Structure formats: structure tokens, C-alpha cells
Amino acid sequence: MNAAWTIDGVREALGTKKISARELASDFYKRIAERNQELNAYLTLSEERAYLQADRIDGLVAAGKVLPPLAGVPIAIKDVISTRGVRTTCGSKILENYIPPYDATAVERLEAAGAVMLGKTNCDEFAMGSSTENSAYGPVRNPESTDRVPGGSSGGSAAAVAAGLAVASLGTDTGGSIRQPGSFCGIPAMMGSYGRVSRYGLIAFASSLDRIGPFATSTRDVAAVMGVIAGRDTNDSTSTTAPVPDYRAAMGKPVKGLRIGIPKEYFGAGMDEGVRKKIEAGIAVFEKLGCELREIHMAHTDYAIATYYIIATAEASSNLARYDGVRYGLRVEADSLLAMYRKTRGAGFGAEVKRRIVLGTYVLSAGYYDAFYLKGQRVRALIAQDFREAFSKVDVLVTPTSPVPPFLLGERTSDPLQMYLADIYTVTGSLAGVPGISVPCGKICGKLPVGLQIFGPAFGEARVLLLADAFEQAGGASV
Ligand code: GLN
Numbered sequence: 071m072n073a074a075w076t077i078d079g080v081r082e083a084l085g086t087k088k089i090s091a092r093e094l095a096s097d098f099y100k101r102i103a104e105r106n107q108e109l110n111a112y113l114t115l116s117e118e119r120a121y122l123q124a125d126r127i128d129g130l131v132a133a134g135k136v137l138p139p140l141a142g143v144p145i146a147i148k149d150v151i152s153t154r155g156v157r158t159t160c161g162s163k164i165l166e167n168y169i170p171p172y173d174a175t176a177v178e179r180l181e182a183a184g185a186v187m188l189g190k191t192n193c194d195e196f197a198m199g200s201s202t203e204n205s206a207y208g209p210v211r212n213p214e215s216t217d218r219v220p221g222g223s224s225g226g227s228a229a230a231v232a233a234g235l236a237v238a239s240l241g242t243d244t245g246g247s248i249r250q251p252g253s254f255c256g257i258p259a260m261m262g263s264y265g266r267v268s269r270y271g272l273i274a275f276a277s278s279l280d281r282i283g284p285f286a287t288s289t290r291d292v293a294a295v296m297g298v299i300a301g302r303d304t305n306d307s308t309s310t311t312a313p314v315p316d317y318r319a320a321m322g323k324p325v326k327g328l329r330i331g332i333p334k335e336y337f338g339a340g341m342d343e344g345v346r347k348k349i350e351a352g353i354a355v356f357e358k359l360g361c362e363l364r365e366i367h368m369a370h371t372d373y374a375i376a377t378y379y380i381i382a383t384a385e386a387s388s389n390l391a392r393y394d395g396v397r398y399g400l401r402v403e404a405d406s407l408l409a410m411y412r413k414t415r416g417a418g419f420g421a422e423v424k425r426r427i428v429l430g431t432y433v434l435s436a437g438y439y440d441a442f443y444l445k446g447q448r449v450r451a452l453i454a455q456d457f458r459e460a461f462s463k464v465d466v467l468v469t470p471t472s473p474v475p476p477f478l479l480g481e482r483t484s485d486p487l488q489m490y491l492a493d494i495y496t497v498t499g500s501l502a503g504v505p506g507i508s509v510p511c512g513k514i515c516g517k518l519p520v521g522l523q524i525f526g527p528a529f530g531e532a533r534v535l536l537l538a539d540a541f542e543q544a545g546g547a548s549v
Contacts, residue, residue, distance in 0.1 A: 075237045077143050077291045084131055084142050091124035091131070091142035095186050098144045102188070102235050109211050111220075111229040113149050115189035116156045120144075123186045130184075140298060141184035146236035148227045149190040150197050151282065152271035153177055156187075160273050161195040161205040161223075164418030165399040174271020175306065176240060176282045176299040183298045188236055191226030195420045196390065197242055197275045199223045200250060200492035203483050204422045211479070214256055215517050218476040221251030221492075224285070228255040231285045238286040238295050242272060244279045245378050246471075246496025249508035252285055253471035253521020256510045256547075258292045258538060259285045263528045264503035265310040267296075268303030276385035279378075279500050289509060289539040293317035296531065312529055320532040321539040326360030328537065331464030335371035336495050341473045344514035349470045351549035352511040352522040352541070356468065359544055361537075364464055368456040371498055373449050375490060378497040380433050380446035386423075387430025393418060425486065450501045457502040461527040466537055469495050471508040471521035495523060505531045509538045510547040522546070 075094075083089045089097075099117065106112050127142045147153060150160045152170035159165045173181075181187065194204035202210040202225025210225040212218040213233035220229040224241025228251035231239050241248040243261040252259020261283045272282055284295035300314045332353065337346065357363060395401035395414030402413035419427070433442035460467060473494055482488045499506040504525050511522035522541070526534035 074234070074287065076288060077140060077237060077294050080143050080237065081137060081141060084127070084137065087131070091127040091186060092121060094142055095120050095124045095144055095188065098188055098235065105233055105235060108216065109213060109229050109233055110208050111191055111210050111226040111233065111235060112146065112189045113159060113192050113207055113226070114157045116153070116187055119156065120186045120188050123181060127184055127186070138182070138184035139294060140180060143185045143237050144188050145180060145185045146188055146191045146227055146230040146239040147177060148193050148224050148239070148241045150193060150242055150273045150275070151177060151240060152273065153187070153190065156190060158190065158273070159207070160197070161193045161207060162418065162420065162423070163206045163400060164393050164414070168399045170271070172271065175268035175303045177271065179299050180295070191224070191230055191239060193226055194223035195423050196273070196386070197223040197244055197247055198386070198422050198426055200246065200489050201477070201482065202226065203479065204420060206420055209479055212254060212476050214519055215476060218478055219254065221254030221476065223247040225251050227285050228252055228257065228259065231255070231287060232257050238284055238291055240282055241285055243281050243283055243500065244276050244382060245500045246493040248283045248285065249471050249496050249506055249521065249523060250492060252508040254476040254519060256513065256519030257285055257287055258289045258507060258509045258542070259283070260292050260296060260507040261499070261505060262296060262300060262531050263505045265308050266505065266529065266531065267299050268306040268309045270303055270305035274389040276382040277389065278385060279382060289507070289535060289542050290318060290321065292507070293321065293535045293539070310529070315532045317532055317535050321536055323536060325537055325540045327362060328466070329362045329364060329464040330356055331364050331366040331460050331467045333366050333368045333371065333460070333467055333469060335368050336469035340491065340494070341470065342475060345470055345473060345475060345520050348512040348514065348520040348549060349522055352546055353468060355541055355544050355546045355549060359540055366460055366463060368460060368498070370449060370452045370456050374453055374498045374501060375494055377446045377449045377453065378493070378501060379429070379490060380442050381450060381501070383426040383430035384434050384443050385430070387427045387434065390423065390427055422486070453498055454502040457504055457525070465533060467525040469523045469525070471495060471523040475514050475518035475520060499525050504528050505534050507534050507538045509541055512547070512549040
């Protein structure tokens with residue numbers, strides 16, 4: 071089977087009857103059977119649902135109907151996104167047997183556009199992590215280098231696409247969980263602006279930061295998926311009514327003269343020298359394309375990690391209160407109600423989730439709220455202001471996605487702070503609500519992928535995609 075299927079390739083093959091949607095799905099399931107044991111990218115396969123949808127698409131082909139934009143495209147969905155009738159665990163024991171009664175809007179839209187959902191992908195428990203080692207179902211391996219992590223928390227979605235076990239996938243990004251695994255697995259991965267994609271059906275981690283977005287093997291495919299899932303949804307009051315541009319049509323235009331800001335705070339201590347060299351080579355690609363480079367200053371960058379871990383844990387402690395043994399998932403019986411709560415949560419949640427519930431409860435508690443949570447909100451506003459000021463001077467910002475290349479499995483698990491620092495370049499954009507993409511930017515020693523991050527102003531997805539595509543077309547992936 072061709073591992074390098076693209077959305078256009080699938081459309082062409084279906085249209086000319088080289089392959090049926092059913093055969094394509096079945097080829098992907100064969101590949102999954104061969105590789106998933108090693109990679110652990112998929113937690114649950116949804117064959118029945120996939121073949122039902124594939125047959126519907128084959129029916130459209132047979133009837134000579136116009137095919138919807140993602141007809142027959144095999145996709146994978148991160149296991150924090152609800153799927154009706156298909157187990158959704160959030161990588162947690164507490165939801166081991168949870169079967170949602172409804173679909174997330176993003177999933178519904180992908181299927182309405184003809185996509186074939188192959189299954190649900192592994193992730194850090196409740197999307198808390200940067201390596202997918204916090205999953206209750208075992209870590210995912212990086213397909214590019216199997217002794218290393220695929221990044222996280224959407225490691226399964228990134229690994230599935232990078233290994234050719236899906237053509238595209240959905241992940242979620244709260245502080246970097248789409249962009250960083252995209253970087254580690256060497257594929258493009260995008261987080262749209264906050265409010266661009268409906269969160270309805272996304273099981274909440276930190277509601278003011280959570281976003282759903284795509285992984286694919288090319289920027290064009292990322293744009294195609296983004297175009298399908300974006301847009302207002304009355305089930306999510308934070309989703310925007312701003313119209314969704316045709317992202318693909320916006321690509322391919324000249325980028326000469328566009329102003330690229332290089333924030334010097336993103337090239338500081340702690341950055342791997344190999345990563346630095348690749349990013350510098352990536353920036354030279356933009357220069358060759360005729361873009362104008364400007365060094366800029368984003369004063370509050372240093373506070374982003376601390377601010378993120380106050381706000382995200384505060385929101386998580388509140389969102390995760392619902393797992394009480396009564397309403398969802400696991401229940402461990404005990405003599406009293408309080409003991410039942412304790413035992414259920416004690417047995418159901420893993421160490422990182424517990425750590426965050428404790429931290430989040432602490433920063434929200436009386437006497438500490440003003441000192442931590444409120445101050446965190448104020449610094450968040452300053453970080454957002456940095457971005458607004460930057461975008462009054464430049465069109466996009468270019469930074470590394472991660473300060474380090476993919477690390478070894480187990481290398482950072484004993485030190486949570488080291489793990490948190492993996493997100494130093496991604497959490498800023500999360501706090502500011504702006505869109506960001508990570509695109510492949512060469513490999514260190516020929517095997518460790520590096521990602522280059524492009525941030526745009528709020529709802530400037532089209533511009534971000536235009537530049538990402540130009541970079542890819544100019545050979546940026548192999549600098
Ligand atoms: N790694 C970050 C965290 O652990 C971000 C996670 C995410 O974006 N879901 O919170």
C-alpha cells in the first residue's frame with residue numbers, strides 16, 4: 071500500500087475507480103495491524119463505523135455523484151474527542167469504559183465531509199503532558215525513531231499520520247499538544263485561533279485554552295481539514311461567527327514582502343544547538359522567498375510557563391470535578407459517599423492528573439486566589455498584548471516549536487518541571503488565543519525532526535497557512 075496518501079490522492083483514486091473507499095479503509099487497517107502493536111498510536115478501532123461510511127462513499131462514486139471534500143479519507147481522532155458509540159477514554163482509567171452518547175461537532179463535520187474514521191488515538195491522560203507517557207494505556211513511540219517519544223499530548227494522532235496509519239487526524243492543543251507532537255513526528259500540525267473550531271464534544275482540560283486542530287502530511291491537507299472543521303457552532307458559545315475563508319484558495323500566492331517577526335526571547339538558553347541551526351536555516355528559506363525579517367521583542371515571554379500552569383491547572387481542577395463515580399465512568403464502591411469519591415478518584419486518575427488537581431485547587435482557594443490565579447490572569451493579558459503589539463509591526467512570527475528534538479522514552483518522566491519546559495515556545499500563543507502551525511524544518515542527524523512554528527494574528531489562519539505552504543514548497547522540510 072502507498073503510505074503517502076494525500077487528500078487529493080484519495081479523491082483522484084476514488085474518482086478514477088483505482089480503489090474503493092472500502093478497499094482503502096481495509097488497507098489502512100492492515101497497516102495498523104502490522105504497526106500499532108509497536109507504536110501504540112491507536113487505542114480503539116471503529117471498523118464498523120468506518121466501513122459503513124466507506125460504503126456510503128462508494129455508493130456516491132457508483133452513482134456518479136459529486137464527492138464531498140474529504141470523501142473516503144481515512145482519519146484518526148484523539149481520544150479526548152467524543153464519538154457516539156465509540157469508547158472515549160481520555161487516556162485515563164477513570165473513563166476506561168465510557169461510551170459517549172453523541173459526536174463532537176468536529177467529528178460530525180469531518181464525517182459529513184466524507185471522511186472515514188478509523189479509530190481513536192492514544193494521548194496523555196486528559197491531554198496533560200508533552201510526551202504521551204502519561205497515558206494509562208502505555209506510551210506511544212515516535213515512528214521516526216522508536217526509542218523516542220512522539221511528543222504530546224496528542225502523540226497518538228501525530229504518530230498515526232507520520233507512520234501512514236491515517237491520512238489526517240485531529241488532536242487538541244491547550245499549551246502545545248498539537249504543534250509539539252507535529253514537530254517531534256516531522257509533520258505539519260495546526261492550532262487555529264481560540265473560537266475558530268467548535269469545542270463541543272471535546273472533553274475539557276482547560277476550557278479557556280483548549281482547541282481542536284489537524285495533523286496531516288502536507289500543509290495543503292492541514293488546510294483542507296481546517297476548512298471543514300472551522301466555523302460557528304451553536305453548541306459552543308465561544309465559537310466565532312467570523313466567516314471561514316477558503317484556506318486552500320488562499321495558498322500559492324507570492325509571499326514576497328511579507329514581514330516576519332523573529333522574537334529574540336524564543337532563542338534563549340535551554341535551546342538545543344541542533345534545533346537552533348535548523349531554525350536558522352528555515353528562516354533563511356523565508357529570506358530567499360523575499361520575506362522581510364525583523365527582530366522583535368516580546369517582553370512577557372519568560373512568564374508564560376508559570377502563567378500557563380496556574381491557569382490550566384485551575385481550570386482543570388474545576389473541569390475534572392465531574393469524575394466522581396456517580397455521573398461518568400469508573401466507580402469504586404465504599405461505605406460512605408465521601409469514601410466512594412475518594413476511592414474512585416484515587417484509583418481512576420494517574421499521578422500527573424492528581425498533581426494538577428491539587429495545584430489547581432490550591433491556586434483557586436481562598437487566600438491564594440488573588441496571589442496566584444488573579445495575577446496569572448493579569449500576566450496572561452500582558453502576553454496577549456505582546457502579540458497584539460507584535461502584529462502591529464509584522465505579519466507573522468516565526469519561532470522554533472520546541473527547544474529540543476524528540477527525547478528518549480523515560481528521559482523526562484521523573485522531573486515534571488523538565489517536562490513542562492518542553493512547551494516554552496508554544497504556551498505563549500495558547501494564552502494569547504492566536505493561531506499557530508508547526509511545519510517540518512529538517513532533521514538533526516537525519517532522524518530527529520525539528521519543527522518551525524508560525525504564529526499569526528487572531529483569525530489570521532489563511533496567512534499562516536500561506537506562509538507554511540510557501541515554506542514547504544521551497545523545500546523547508548529538508549533544510
Ligand atoms: N504539555 C502541556 C501540558 O501538559 C500542554 C498540553 C496540551 O496542550 N494539552 O499541559
